[in-house]
Amino acid sequence: MSEINKPSFQKPVDPQLMAKILFFVELVNMKTITKASERCGVSKSTGSRWLCELQDELGIPLYQGSKVDNKITDAGLFLYEQFSQVNEDVNEILNQLTHYATETIGKVSICCAPIPLYSERLVLTLINDFTKLNPNVEVQLVVTPRAMEHSHLHDFIMSSSTSNTRQSEEPQHLDVTNLLEESFVTVASPEYIRQNGEPLIPSELTNHRCLYSGSFFDSGQWIFRDSNETIPICIDKKLQISDSVMVVAAAVSSMGIAYLPKFMVNPLIDEGALVPLLTEYETDRWYLNLYYHPSNRTSQCVQQFRQFFINNHRDLAQQLLVTTKPAEIKVPGILL
Incomplete structure (x- = not known):
């Protein structure tokens, strides 16, 4: 390989050298040191130096000579021609950056548990x-029962926990805001109760087929308080289902007893x-x-989405979840 074709790993150009070169470009454009200095916001003595x-x-x-006009050397003309385009590119980049100050532009990645x-x-x-208000924002939404396992890949993670496991499951490197809090309810279909009887105390659950959801419980325990x-x-x-929607479907289909959030x-x-x-027993919460990364590690776009989501979440949760009619819940394989 010839010397000229070898890759070059050079240090970044001295910022002061770049400033002097761009001053020279303005000097050629403006013809005099006085005007070029005014254009660049420096004193005439600084420009001359x-x-x-x-x-x-x-x-x-x-x-x-003492005047730049018509006195540029071949080397000076080469430098001017090369860096005049650089100067235009820099100005164009700065103009484009102003859009980021006036409108939200960027990407938001969300990972949500299936609820x-x-x-x-x-x-x-x-x-x-949010995207109606900010049409230049690109949003990616991933739904998975193991949302927390993907925290390093996304800006936001929506994941559930219980009182029994809350502290141990919360990642220390992420900030957290609670969105919903509900008590659990133990339920079964009327047909299941007719065929298998009704447990009267928690310990009798061990005699029943219980529908276990790994998306809610890693410990394998249902908590009651008396x-x-x-x-x-x-x-x-005996029947473990990773998706909470299917747990509801299984309970309605008389396949067993479920322990699910009230809503x-x-x-x-x-x-x-x-x-x-x-x-008559209290249940777990x-x-x-x-979950989201600290503000100093996220873009302005991500921060604006987070604020919008949190500010509007509570009212919409009341509207869509609390007031939902039974017929609006679609359970796979079940006609409600």
């Missing part, structure tokens, strides 16, 4: 509202498709949280 230093540093004369009604209605509605006594029930994972089952209880069990 920059010009002398530039020639000394390059080791070649750029102009002849009936929530991901397909509330999250999509807020994304739609007179401040905590009663953890270890669930026999997911209340409409079905009102309709009679599910029956609440063990109602379910939390849906928004």
Whole structure:
């Protein structure tokens, strides 16, 4: 390989040298040091000094005589022609950057746990509202039952936890805002109760087929409380389903007993498709949280989306989740 074709790994150009070269470009354009200095926002003495230093540093004369007009050397003309385009490019880049100050531009990546009604209605509605206001924002939404495992790939992670596991599951490198909080409800279909009987105390759940959702419980325990006594029930994972939508479907299909956040089952209880069990016992709390990276590590676009999402979440959650009619819940394979 010849010397000229070898890759060059040089240090960045001295910013002061770049300033002097761009001053020289303005000097050629404006014809005089006085006008070029005014154009660049420096004193005439500074401009004169920059010009002398530039020639000394390059080791070649750029102009002849005391006037620049019609006195540029061949080397000076070459430098001018090359860097006049650079100067135009810099100005164009700066002009384009002004758009970022006046409108939101960028990408937002979201990873959400699959929660009936929530991901397909509330999250999509807020994304739609935000992109209508900010049409130059690109949004990516991924729905997965193991959302926290992808925290390093996304700007936002919407994932659930329980009182029993909340502290141990929250990643220390992310900030968090709680979006929803609900108690769990133990439910089964009327047909399941007719065929298998109704558990009257939590310990009797071990005699029943329990629908276990890995998206809610890593510990395999359902928590009950009676007179401040905590009663953890270890669930026999005879039917483990990763997707919470399918857990609801299985419960409605009389496949077993489910332990789910209240908002997911209340409409079905009102309709009679599910029956609440063990109602005299308190249950664990379910939390849906928004996890995100600290502001000093995110773009302005991501920060604006976060603020918009949090500011508008509560009212929309009340509208879409609390007031949802039973017929609006679509469970795969089940006609409600």
